[in-house]
Amino acid sequence: MIIGAGVVGCAIARELSRYQAKVCVLERESDLGCGQTGANNGVVHPGIDPPPGTLKARLNVAGNAAFPRLCRELGVPFRRTGLLAVVTDPEEAMLLPLSKLRAEANGVKAEVVEGEDLRRLEPALGPGAYGALWAPDAGITCPFRLTQALARTAARNGVVFELETEVAGMLVGRGRVRGVRTTRGDYLARWVVNCAGVDADLVAGMAGPPEFTIHPRKGEIVVFDRGGPAVGRVLGVLSLKGDPHSKGGGINPAVDGNLLVGPGAREVADRRDTAVSADGIRKVLDKFTRLVPALARATPIAAFAGLRAATYREDFIVRPSAHMDNLLHVAGIQSPGLAASPAIAAMALGQLADMGFSAPSRPDAVVAPPPRLFRELDPAEQTQAAAADPGHRRVVCRCETVTESDVVAALRDPVPATTLEAVKRRTRAGMGRCQGAFCGPRVATLIARERGIPLWEVTRAGPGSWLYAGPTRR
Amino acid sequence: MGGHPGGPGIVAVRGAHATMSGEVDVCVVGSGPAGLAAAAAARRAGAGRVVVVDRETSPGGILPQCIHDGFGLEEFGEAFTGPEYAERAAGDAACVGVEFWQGTTALALGPGPELVLVGGSGRQVLRPRTVVVATGCRERTRGNILLPGTRPAGVFTAGTAQRLINVMGVLPGRRAVVMGSGDVGLIVARRLHLEGCEVEGVYEILTRPGGLVRNVVQCLHDHGIPLHLGHTVVEVHGDRRLEGVTVAAVDADGRVRQGTRRRVPCDTLITSLGLIPELEILRGLTDGTVDESMRTGLERVFLCGNAAFVHDTVDCVTACGRLAGRAAARHAAGLRWPRRVARVEAGEGVRQVVPGALSELAEAARFHLRLDVEGFDVEVQARARDRPLARWRLRAVSPTQAVALTAGPARLERLRQDRTLAFVARPGKEEAGGRIHRR
Numbered sequence: 001m002i003i004g005a006g007v008v009g010c011a012i013a014r015e016l017s018r019y020q021a022k023v024c025v026l027e028r029e030s031d032l033g034c035g036q037t038g039a040n041n042g043v044v045h046p047g048i049d050p051p052p053g054t055l056k057a058r059l060n061v062a063g064n065a066a067f068p069r070l071c072r073e074l075g076v077p078f079r080r081t082g083l084l085a086v087v088t089d090p091e092e093a094m095l096l097p098l099s100k101l102r103a104e105a106n107g108v109k110a111e112v113v114e115g116e117d118l119r120r121l122e123p124a125l126g127p128g129a130y131g132a133l134w135a136p137d138a139g140i141t142c143p144f145r146l147t148q149a150l151a152r153t154a155a156r157n158g159v160v161f162e163l164e165t166e167v168a169g170m171l172v173g174r175g176r177v178r179g180v181r182t183t184r185g186d187y188l189a190r191w192v193v194n195c196a197g198v199d200a201d202l203v204a205g206m207a208g209p210p211e212f213t214i215h216p217r218k219g220e221i222v223v224f225d226r227g228g229p230a231v232g233r234v235l236g237v238l239s240l241k242g243d244p245h246s247k248g249g250g251i252n253p254a255v256d257g258n259l260l261v262g263p264g265a266r267e268v269a270d271r272r273d274t275a276v277s278a279d280g281i282r283k284v285l286d287k288f289t290r291l292v293p294a295l296a297r298a299t300p301i302a303a304f305a306g307l308r309a310a311t312y313r314e315d316f317i318v319r320p321s322a323h324m325d326n327l328l329h330v331a332g333i334q335s336p337g338l339a340a341s342p343a344i345a346a347m348a349l350g351q352l353a354d355m356g357f358s359a360p361s362r363p364d365a366v367v368a369p370p371p372r373l374f375r376e377l378d379p380a381e382q383t384q385a386a387a388a389d390p391g392h393r394r395v396v397c398r399c400e401t402v403t404e405s406d407v408v409a410a411l412r413d414p415v416p417a418t419t420l421e422a423v424k425r426r427t428r429a430g431m432g433r434c435q436g437a438f439c440g441p442r443v444a445t446l447i448a449r450e451r452g453i454p455l456w457e458v459t460r461a462g463p464g465s466w467l468y469a470g471p472t473r474r
Numbered sequence: 475m476g477g478h479p480g481g482p483g484i485v486a487v488r489g490a491h492a493t494m495s496g497e498v499d500v501c502v503v504g505s506g507p508a509g510l511a512a513a514a515a516a517r518r519a520g521a522g523r524v525v526v527v528d529r530e531t532s533p534g535g536i537l538p539q540c541i542h543d544g545f546g547l548e549e550f551g552e553a554f555t556g557p558e559y560a561e562r563a564a565g566d567a568a569c570v571g572v573e574f575w576q577g578t579t580a581l582a583l584g585p586g587p588e589l590v591l592v593g594g595s596g597r598q599v600l601r602p603r604t605v606v607v608a609t610g611c612r613e614r615t616r617g618n619i620l621l622p623g624t625r626p627a628g629v630f631t632a633g634t635a636q637r638l639i640n641v642m643g644v645l646p647g648r649r650a651v652v653m654g655s656g657d658v659g660l661i662v663a664r665r666l667h668l669e670g671c672e673v674e675g676v677y678e679i680l681t682r683p684g685g686l687v688r689n690v691v692q693c694l695h696d697h698g699i700p701l702h703l704g705h706t707v708v709e710v711h712g713d714r715r716l717e718g719v720t721v722a723a724v725d726a727d728g729r730v731r732q733g734t735r736r737r738v739p740c741d742t743l744i745t746s747l748g749l750i751p752e753l754e755i756l757r758g759l760t761d762g763t764v765d766e767s768m769r770t771g772l773e774r775v776f777l778c779g780n781a782a783f784v785h786d787t788v789d790c791v792t793a794c795g796r797l798a799g800r801a802a803a804r805h806a807a808g809l810r811w812p813r814r815v816a817r818v819e820a821g822e823g824v825r826q827v828v829p830g831a832l833s834e835l836a837e838a839a840r841f842h843l844r845l846d847v848e849g850f851d852v853e854v855q856a857r858a859r860d861r862p863l864a865r866w867r868l869r870a871v872s873p874t875q876a877v878a879l880t881a882g883p884a885r886l887e888r889l890r891q892d893r894t895l896a897f898v899a900r901p902g903k904e905e906a907g908g909r910i911h912r913r
Contacts, residue, residue: 275709275710276622276624276625278709301617301618303622304625382592383596383598385597392592393577394577398529401581434612434615437612437634438612441642460627460715461714464715465626465627465715466715469646469647472639472643473669
């Protein structure tokens with residue numbers, strides 16, 4: 001039993017689906033990856049930041065190394081862009097050799113670049129960039145596509161995903177978790193993995209005395225339209241003045257061509273508080289426009305905020321519960337959790353084995369990459385697809401070139417999209433420059449048709465998020 | 475639909491387009507009023523095969539969702555609703571032999587020109603002699619202005635809300651706040667009100683309404699909907715569905731005045747924040763600058779309608795499309811593509827001027843301007859460096875209304891004396907409240 005269908009929960013589900021075991025994933029929201037995963041900028045960090053010796057450092061480096069193969073296998077976009085951690089103040093130049101030492105202690109390739117070399121690596125950098133630490137192993141991926149591909153593969157191998165199912169308590173007895181009490185009934189389980197992200201401490205607390213605490217730390221990301229400044233690398237800032245608890249965000253290209261700027265970092269009290277603040281946006285834009293001045297003329301198309309699940313020790317927790325023999329905590333997974341996720345899943349399986357879990361491997365395990373989207377096809381393949389399938393001739397989202405068949409495929413996925421946001425995460429319909437003004441009602445119509453419900457029962461992101469009040473008077 | 479012989483009913487049948495191929499003289503992208511006018515004008519000017527491609531299943535662009543009237547006063551001398559105007563324009567185009575490829579999306583444009591289309595019978599590359607881009611506008615969204623707050627359901631652009639109500643028969647919500655007072659926002663406020671959705675108020679960041687006076691009167695005053703000038707929405711609340719917005723008074727620079735924040739409970743926010751010309755198909759090829767005949771910087775590609783300049787009325791859009799269509803027909807017949815001989819810029823007091831260039835073939839031109847100046851008796855000059863080349867006197871102008879200036883052969887001869895000319899506007903008479911708006 002896995003609690004939480006973020007990228008970590010889905011990666012563990014996928015690993016477990018290689019074995020002949022009954023696996024179930026419980027998720028409070030209506031879709032996969034609605035928490036930290038959904039508010040992630042897609043950077044696969046190289047591992048130059050975490051302090052040497054930490055679990056974070058080890059899993060980051062191992063996870064990064066696993067990415068190219070994993071993404072190829074699952075049909076998920078991944079590109080090694082490299083990362084430049086830039087120093088803008090000559091007085092802070094001594095940070096460069098220090099950071100290089102830390103990177104090398106983590107086993108990460110890194111070198112100091114300055115002047116011409118720096119401009120050649122990233123022509124978009126402004127005159128303020130003094131020098132940088134260059135980590136060629138950094139990359140970018142699409143967190144939604146990765147999570148979807150992991151879940152889809154798991155589901156095809158028999159894993160059950162229970163969405164809109166919130167954990168309300170644990171059924172415990174004699175030092176073991178017997179089952180999980182949810183808003184949709186009780187589930188019995190022999191093994192429980194807590195991947196509840198920002199609520200992982202609350203879930204842990206349902207099984208016994210507090211073992212750790214999670215402090216939600218908010219960050220805003222601003223999305224810019226394609227066709228803005230051409231930034232080819234992941235850019236970060238190295239500074240003594242920054243927040244010690246965050247790498248401080250940056251500027252990064254997304255696999256789909258948009259530019260993402262942020263996130264900042266500040267502690268918040270409310271675990272649901274993903275409101276974007278004017279102050280948060282201003283701070284990230286001020287900070288990073290100094291790095292890439294052309295940003296000042298770029299067009300923003302959206303801003304969103306996410307909460308990182310920070311722990312007091314700022315390290316990942318992948319260990320059995322101190323109180324329950326069959327409960328594994330996978331908690332405190334904040335950045336670079338995406339990069340580390342393949343290694344976290346592998347470690348979690350090792351822990352489960354140590355705890356006594358064993359099952360024969362599944363000889364017929366399959367890999368089930370999501371169907372390729374129309375926009376991902378080359379011209380000849382597009383011609384073929386459009387000839388074979390009338391649904392690929394109807395473009396639903398013009399900004400991102402998403403066809404009706406792309407949307408329908410998402411609605412009929414083994415872990416089906418049921419809401420407007422879920423379709424958006426899986427197909428990008430509504431993620432473009434018009435932010436769904438054109439495609440929103442069209443996608444909603446397809447959802448209503450596929451699910452056989454009236455249009456006004458379609459939601460944006462699950463119960464309570466109704467889109468339309470009802471029919472008009474005539 | 476009415477009884478026009480060539481109305482969209484017939485057009486839709488032709489839209490089955492079994493033959494999405496062959497030689498095409500003029501391919502128009504977009505079947506809104508600009509595209510329809512361009513296509514009809516191209517046929518009338520002698521073009522052979524003229525095709526309109528459009529992603530919707532029936533022609534008209536945004537018109538079918540505009541069920542209010544007031545369309546076509548200049549074109550037809552009477553007031554039509556949007557659907558009626560679309561029917562007229564589509565019928566006219568069909569009568570002169572324009573082909574309609576509805577349900578077809580133009581994915582990409584390339585030099586040649588060539589167009590990648592998907593729809594009808596599949597995906598194909600078309601190589602027409604000329605292309606007219608008439609793709610209209612999209613709406614500025616809350617994301618474009620980085621409006622802070624949560625991201626719940628219940629935030630719609632005015633155009634989306636209009637489509638929901640008028641085309642899809644769906645009510646967006648029960649209690650709405652409207653942000654921005656452009657014409658679409660005002661018209662949608664009235665539609666919501668008439669459909670039983672309470673409209674708490676319209677909030678306009680500027681100290682004047684963004685839309686036409688007649689719309690402020692007919693859409694708001696007549697229905698008792700309050701208009702709050704110098705106010706805007708500063709934050710969005712609600713986790714799942716919109717629960718409310720915070721509104722505040724703002725100063726001339728858009729900064730919130732202290733102590734004026736007020737939370738307004740509502741389940742719907744309608745944003746009417748302005749229109750952005752939809753030029754994505756030209757991206758990487760050329761910018762949106764056109765010459766006096768709506769030629770772009772890309773050979774044998776034209777741009778017209780609201781994609782070239784956001785016009786005040788559909789009549790202006792139609793005229794603009796006609797201009798492009800006539801020229802497209804001439805170039806399809808072999809007329810050489812001209813050089814540009816002058817650049818036209820917006821100077822002091824002028825926000826935007828179209829065309830932004832004059833070609834060597836220019837004999838006359840109609841300039842469309844948005845001014846930052848208001849008042850009576852305003853002088854607009856076209857200047858070459860420090861020398862006025864031409865002057866126009868305008869009786870009354872305002873920043874919310876576009877201005878059209880005509881330059882006949884004599885004036886244009888003078889304008890073409892210099893490589894670069896700038897339009898400038900001087901504020902009107904002081905006693906009439908004339909001043910320059912600095913933004």
